[in-house]
Amino acid sequence: MKKKDFPIFQNNKDLVYLDSAATSQKPQVVLDAMMDYYKNYNANVRRGLYPIAEKATAKVEEARDKVSEFINAEDPSEIIFVRNATEAINIVVESYTYPSIKEGEEIATTIMEHHSNFVPWQQLAIKKFLKFGYLDFDHNGNLFFVDELIKKAKSLAITHVSNVLGTINPIKEIIRNARKINKDIVILVDGAQSVPHMKVDVQDLDCDFFVFSGHKMMASTGIGVLYGKKKLLSRMEPFLYGGQMIQEVAIDRSTFADIPYRFEAGTLDIAGIISLGVAVDYLEKLGMEAIRNHEKKLTRYCLDQMEKIEGITLYGPKNAEEKGGIIAFNIERIHPHDIAQVLGDRNICIRAGHHCAMPLHTRLGVSATCRVSFGIYNETEDVDILVKGIQKVKKIFKA
Ligand SMILES: Cc1ncc(COP(=O)(O)O)c(C=O)c1O
Known part of the structure; x- marks a missing residue:
């Protein structure tokens, strides 16, 4: 939506930032x-x-x-x-x-x-x-x-x-x-x-x-x-x-x-x-409604793409209407930290761990999840790169 307003993306050309729930990037x-x-x-x-x-x-x-x-x-x-x-x-x-x-x-x-x-x-x-x-x-x-x-x-x-x-x-x-x-x-x-x-x-x-x-x-x-x-x-x-x-x-x-x-x-x-x-x-x-609509569209697109990945578990609502731009997931037989590390090596920034919500993870019956979260500077290409990255991780770990 507004990537050009954020200098970090000019200074890191291949940065795929999918961790806005942790902190957002800053516009000029x-x-x-x-x-x-x-x-x-x-x-x-x-x-x-x-x-x-x-x-x-x-x-x-x-x-x-x-x-x-x-x-x-x-x-x-x-x-x-x-x-x-x-x-x-x-x-x-x-x-x-x-x-x-x-x-x-x-x-x-x-x-x-x-x-x-x-x-x-x-x-x-x-x-x-x-x-x-x-x-x-x-x-x-x-x-x-x-x-x-x-x-x-x-x-x-x-x-x-x-x-x-x-x-x-x-x-x-x-x-x-x-x-x-x-x-x-x-x-x-x-x-x-x-x-x-x-x-x-x-x-x-x-x-x-x-x-x-x-x-x-x-x-x-x-x-x-x-x-x-x-x-x-x-x-x-x-x-x-x-x-x-x-x-x-x-x-x-x-x-x-x-x-x-x-x-x-x-x-x-x-x-x-x-x-x-x-x-x-x-x-x-930008308008809060436009921001919400942009992030909803991205969330819907990301959920659709991720649902096709074999062995994935998605947590939380599957309907983008009921969900902010935050998607937590796990992939069978691969530790979340391994996923985040391999993606991180490719400059794809996601989170892995308990995200400061240990009671929630206990309730889910897992110790950690991966988390993707969007900001207004994300586009569907970021999701495509993420999904390709996850496929690569699966290949590396033969999962
Ligand atoms: C839902 C929620 N509440 C509170 C916080 C804490 O924010 P801060 O670390 O800025 O105090 C966070 C940070 O991730 C959060 O996601």
């Missing part, structure tokens, strides 16, 4: 914006009273406004800049759930979560003696909604799109049903694999918290977003204490700034935030 406009900051107005924000500091501050707040509009938050103050999705989830666990939950109470997640949205909740359950329940999925990778679990749970942490199965969970419907049977449930949605690839509207979803990472959506590493409903964020204790997040500090006590600054202690990743603002512009210019 994003790289330029970061360099522009460092070259022309590098200064710390919210402190300096001189033009370059004022410009840097304005750019950070401009990025906040863009992100807020991008996911349709009610107000930009609901957008907290953090390091990544993982940090955002930990903030919710530590600053919202930990202080408000009592021993013996129940929290819920799903077995298809990335460790980022599993381990923090599991550890909270251990520390606070909570019951820790999870939603399971069927042979197609679709979640079962369990009334009994949701009715009792104080919180539900759920991914929008599985980073292994590719399943697009019907989040809006799940949230609506959950609220019908448990009006007090607090719901966190992990949007790390959805926000870069489809239109997300947090008000329409009616989630309480929504998290994602900039590096998977064309921005730099080190910048992520915690969205939270204003009424919840305003009640939360700070996560990190220090500079930038206070209102007043006396020797024996402090008061804290309003949201979002209360959760942005210390110097921010200013270049990262600026890159995120430009990445949002870039994605919006």
